[in-house]
Amino acid sequence: MRSSVRRSLSTSLRAVLATSVVAAGLAAVSAPSPAAAAPAVDGLTQATAAASCWEVKQLNGSAPSGAYWILTPQLKVPTRIYCDQTTDGGGWALIGRGRENWTYNYDGKGTAADVADQVTGTGAFSPRQLSGATVTALMGGKRIDDPTYGSGVRLRRATDPAGATWQESRFTFKADSRDRWTWALGAGLPLASFSIGGSGGTEATTRNFGTDDGFRRVWTAEDPANSYVRGFTYGSTVTGSTSSSSYLYSKNAGGAYAVPFTQVYIRPKLLSSQLSFTAIPAGGTAPETIRAAPRSGALPTSWGVTGLGAGGTTENAGEVQAFAQIGGTVYVGGNFTTVQKGGSATGSDKVAQPYLAAFDATTGEPVPSFKPQLNNQVKALAALPDGRLAVGGEFTSVGGSSRAGLVVLNPSTGALDTSYKTNVENRLTGGKVSVRGLDVGGSYLYVTGAFTHFTHPSAGERYAKGGARIDLSTGLADAKWNPDFNGTGTAVDASDDGTAVYFSGYFTQMRGGQTADRAAAISTATGAAQAKAWQPTFSTAGSARYQQAVKQVAGKVWLGGSQHSMFSYDPTTFALENAHITKDGGDFQAITGGNGLAFGGCHCEQWNYSDTTQYDSTSPGSTNVTWSQADKIYYVGAWDATTGDYVPEFTPEMRADQGRGVWALMVASDGTLWAGGTLTSAVRENGTNQWVGGFARFAVRPHTAPAKPSGLAASTSGTTATLTWSGSLPSGGTFEVLRNDRVIGVTTSKQLTVAGSSSSDRFVVRAADSWGNRSASTAVVGPPSAPATTPVDLVTSGSTWSYLVDNNVSVPSSWTSGSFDARAWPTGKAVLGWGKGPITTDIDVAAGATRPLTSYFRQQVTVTNRAAIKSLLLTTRADDGVAVYVNGKEVGRANLPEGALTRGTYATVAASTATAVASPVSWNVPPSVLVDGVNTIAVEVHSNYRLTPSLSMDLTLTGTS
Template identity: 45%
Template sequence: MTNLRLRPLRAMKNARVFAAALTAALLPITLLSSLPAATASEEIAAAEVITRDGTSQLRAAASCWEIKQTTPDAPSGTFWLLTPRMAAPEQFYCDQETDGGGWVLIGRGREGWKEFHQGVGTTAQVRSTVTGTGAFAPRQLSSTVIDGLQNGQAPDLLPDGVRLRRATTADGSQWQEARFKFANLDRWAWTISAEHRVASYSFGGPTSSGGLTSNFGSNQALNRVVTSESSAQGWTQGWAYGSTITGSPDDSSYLWSANSGTGNARPFAQVYLRPKLTQADVTFAPVGDNGYPGYSQRPLPQSAAQSTVWGVSGLANGRGGELNTEVQDFAQIGNTVYVAGNFRYVQRNAQGAERVEQPYIAGFNVDNGEWVGTFRPVLNGQVKSLAVLPNGKLVAGGEFSTANGSPAVGAVALDPQTGATDPAWRLQLENRLTGGVVQVRALSVKNDWLYLGGAFTHLTGGTTTNAVYARAGARVRVTNGTPDASWNPAFNGTVAAIDAAANGERLYAAGYFSASNSVDTLRAAAVQTVAGAPLATPAWSWTPSSTNRNFQLGIQEVGNRIWLGGSEHNLFSFDPQTFSRLSGNITKNGGDFQRVSEGDGVVYGACHCANWNYSNAFTWSNVGTQWTAADRINLVGAWDAANGAYIPDFNPVMKGRAGYGVWGVFVDSRGKVWAGGDLETSVNANGVNQWSGGFAVFPPRDTTAPGTPSGLTATTDGVTDTLSWTAATGDASVYHLIRGDRVIATTTQTTIKVPALAGGRYSVRAADEAANYSASTSVVIPPKVVATTQLVQTGEDWKYRFATQAPDPAWTSVAFNDSTWATGKAPLGWGSSTIATQLVFEGTTRPLSSHHRKSFTVEDPNKVAEVRITTRADDGLVLYLNGTEVRRVNMPTGTITNNTYATAAPRTTFATANPVQITLPGSALAAGVNVLSAEVHSNYRSTPDHSFELSALAVLEP
């Protein structure tokens, strides 16, 4: 792994956070700016008693409401908030004046509001410019951030509902306060123009009930909310008034219309919620000794397409219609992704740069998107399905009758490098129904068999020269294409999709049929793979509504569910054992589901829908009242394969040539999702609407968390705790400092200072800009603050004696009278520039030792835990406390006299750099006067230097 790369901090989209219990589902997070410098008012002593007034990250409140209750005179403005469903504190704008205050701003703007789950813009943009003409361009918090602010509470349970503040005049001088409540909304969604049911509403007066969020109110003037788009207003969304309220296209007008005088004016509006959360309402998970676990995003493609490198164009067979779209299927062998359909050309851009005629099937490099020009098969009809054989050959199925100049009706095996026909694999299909045309619309490989679905009645191939009857469904040997004459499901209509079960015991099929071998099975079947092709038991006996009996176009077994999609606008999942329906999805406007695919635990449903997906809805066009969520969907959506839940994070923007939508979805070996149909444009990561000929590719989002920081240390001076750590490996952009049960600070550095907390339990984790974060470090606790008092400081005066005669034997005792000794400031000695007092001797012979005494007073030794002495041995040292020897260094054992030689001869610089550390128990002290005595001995009389210095520190009992 690489070293940490710290990047400029910016607000993140779709970030994930801790749930109240760490074992629960994790939610997106937003990474934050660094903690402001601690203030004196934040100093904490023995216990963490914090006023949650939102004035700093440390003081983050659970809601704007809690701030207002804590600080009644708090003004409107930006405050820090944190709930257990958020990873770290973040700043939001709070209205603390209207109707008792406590409102958090979640969006503002004029025309152009979006249904995007990820919102519009950043959290910082929402809070920084809340009103005025500079706020006209809509900015909306992401839905996951809003859910975090509610701590997972369903929006329909908010006691005050949604607050809508709208300008009522063009100059913005007058405003309206509107309120409405949802009848049923489990999580926040910006799809306000969908059919969310309104439980109640008011416009500053009496409360009324009923209506849909797309259009509700009591008149066609100011007392109405219209969120749906219209051609008259340029297909823009907003919180519009009724049809009698007109606006202006003027940039400065608070009432906007595409044309002057057009009704349903879009006013500048602010949207607020008021979660009434306090610390008593939320529960944070305390950090364990080993820290918090990490989190990585689930595999999912980004909503932004990668930049187009090559695309396809043209209708090679000259026919239009949704069954003749440019791209219909994908497959991968090695580093090549094969794209199949009804296109005529491959080219680099919409203008046809480097255009090459390569109809029906082409290969593209999986990594760089370049066209693989060596793969050049020649077919005379469109390719509707692809499959990869165990021997590495590529099988194409479709409406062609020749391949590379030779007969190949409906199916052919191709060399994946060149596109040449595989001579060892032969198959020809027939359709002997009156007017019947051969179609192979679906392929699936399992074990020794290649399964085919489509419109046909007979097959020959491999070692079989006599036609085998198998209507609309068949299987052939993967080795040579020989049909299995014993297996014929005999569907009475065209098969549009098939999928062989993971255990090989069934083939799932969907299409236009109503029976298999004369047994009723409407539009979907599970056929056993044993001889005779009987239906699985119990039979798939679902009863579709009258509106989705026409056809089913996509089917896929994924884990413990069978997914089925088709008309009208339905995508359902079923239990593979009982065939009971487990989940339902209806797209309200746009069209049918046309393909179902899977990768990395995600089910992808492709459609020609461009509106909303209603979860737990089962009928079209009336989706009923039982649905639980309405989310934006545009040509392809994502669902959790395990529980069937819609995943609103994947929300691409694509448009097609004729509105036929997406007919092929494929997850490649790099985790990229390829979506194909009649596509012409997609929006890339730069927000640019780019040409995407026939297909668009969506790269995977980052799912790799940074490494865990290491070496966390904590120190304290009693006022400030200082935390330091070693940078994490990986692509980290910010660190979360955890104390107790929550994040209290974020920083881009590897050290941080926070107000002290006695016994504070700290941990730190690294997060990246893609909303992944590491496990946190093990907990550290700053050592207790040690109270000390200086008994002897460096540079103090000492009594000293430097003579050849021995001192009085009692010279080390407390009672010894040293009044005749000289006094000098330490260090004492000679031979060094640091010496403060030069030791001078009389006579011709230099004394071999010097003697030093220092007295100090201790009132109560019982309050002293220990004495820490720092001195030096230059050359040898014997130290006494109150007449008792406590340490000798560089001196021999036995009796020490005035003329004992030291056993080593360190220079003063070395002795100073390597001090002698001595720790004595507090019990060694006496109440009242105490005396430290030291004798310093030279290793030889002519030594060039000799010195003495000492300090003593008393560590008090806690």
């Protein structure tokens, strides 16, 4: 930082300036907590970070342009931002710069330091863009489209090859259209107004706006006319150069639609006095973790599948159409002919193995011992409870035997399991058997596709059209369960509670002539009646109304298909809850869930438009929009399983043969997302493009809190405090030092000197990894005169608990209170649970019994002087989800959905015991929940799925008095 930037203002002058600015028209908001003394701010150090570039300029009228430290509660840590303090009074924050090849992805390009440190010159031609989360955080909780706290978006574009002359442009978003930032400008975000070089207009979109075809044009969309170059392009009369040093670029020498070097700015008008930071709790800060979305970069790929087999070349006969996992093996099915290593494999790196292959779930290497023999494509796979593999498709011969549509294979060798003898037939005129969907529910295998009958050598034939179920104990089709659809089914999913089965497809009616409009919810009870009438919403009034994928994920049933729709429904009422449409691109073809997310695969590679059911409202350039957000998508996207909102931070970049995209999705047991279809390449985490054969894998992002630092100590000399601590630095991470209510230092060292400290300061330290996961902090270090405290251990690790693990016993709502009688419950010492890890008391159900989704635990402790207890910290593990109550009052939950919890509520994450132990969850509990006398601690632990291999519970409740 140049010394000329350093200038201090007296406290009185700062107060006058801040007061005058608010009086000039900024809306007043609540001040910070009194626990946090308002620090002097100038943006020159992390400890004196300002709320905005604009505040720096208001407090120091001569502040020059340069990089300053900016902090809002949403940014969490002081962040270096380049501030233009000259143009239009200054206060502009640089959020991106570059020439061609800008990204539309939400995570941007590069780091904040990249943007702040190289703002112009040929070295800045390769775009660097702040993440969408960072840009939104710069607004300090205000909307991007709020004119009270912002000045819209500013573009500074070069107008000549040498970069000697520049143009200023502005645009503002239409009111109530942008609550957060997105780089998906090519999607056509609606504008209220724009001005380019002094010439302006209204009612336009970010895709393409302006007043001429020359320099007064901004074109952000990829198009054949501009050679698919991403940038802030001029019009057709402005030519560029292929020169690496030209500020006006064209992919072809002298080509039209020149792409200028551009800087993008916003101007949040925020003062520190307007921001509300949260004071550090007495017990320190709780851990923070990001959601378990996949990494956008694909895992390295060596092996894949290629070639098209007997299934043909239509779009629904792509290389990969199904996944299943059994143990450490992932099975891949489709219309491929070959398993090969790399795009130009020969010899032993290219093996003829059509339609079905096995790969190591961890390494992605093929499993050569698995050698099934099928004569046509595989369209569905399912892992059976006994470890065998069910295979559905359009084959008529397996292992040399005449078998159509559905077989069971040995998962190790691929050999036909001859004990399963049921065969599938389609007796419609010209009918061909096609089994397109399989799912296990309870003791049945549910089947959908194109078929009419199931036959067995000794049991005869059973009629079931378009939908059926196989009794896994006998291998026979259930003769009393037949939806009798009048068209082909495309996908099937057994409901989480076991009461219904969801179908999607091309049908319009079911048994008895009942309406089943391309989707149906069928009761699992004998008779296959509708569980609930379901009228899906369609995104167009035209004839393209088929649905291709259905899946319940947590509390929503997702349905995807024609006209690019990805909609969710309430599984109780089947009312529409969330609506998303992708365009340009195409239909959704696969849906799965995992890690608290729903995933959808499609032949879409442009935009996801949120909160709209109207396909035509997403037309490029349309200003009459009905959607709320637009984000980039490449063939597969993620949606939050609880809210239904699009998850923009997962944006994998892939290419697919003929753009047909993703037709199969699966979240493996280690959290890795497998995406398959006609994929030909994928961008890795390091940014390089790699060949893929049919499928790509995306590892889950780290989403556990780092280890907590310890031993924080403070010494003071005058107004300078020196802090030291112990602990392990996360890989690529930092330590964050908080004072009173905010971060004032980020370091890789284990000490920090803080100038301007006072005796009232309270400090803590926490660890943060490079992904944004944060540990619980150390205990607060206060002034020497702070009152002495005494530790209080109310519940210790390894203590004795009463527990209930029984599907046949219901607990009343009073089970968390002291009045509930739990004397009949068994007792045991923690750790209680089953599976991997150290378990002191094994509470697993008997062999052959079904594990419940929810287990209950209680303990009672006596408190003799509640008034003396000043703080409480509860620490437990989330394996998989946990909710804790003290005297009937909920004090915390983790990995569970919002709202009322029932015995059938699924955890939102399948955390392993090792993960849960390594990342305990903690809550600061108000001592007021305690009473003098007997207190009841109640814990309910929920599993993510009934066959979860592990569950564990231990808890501590400690405090100070």
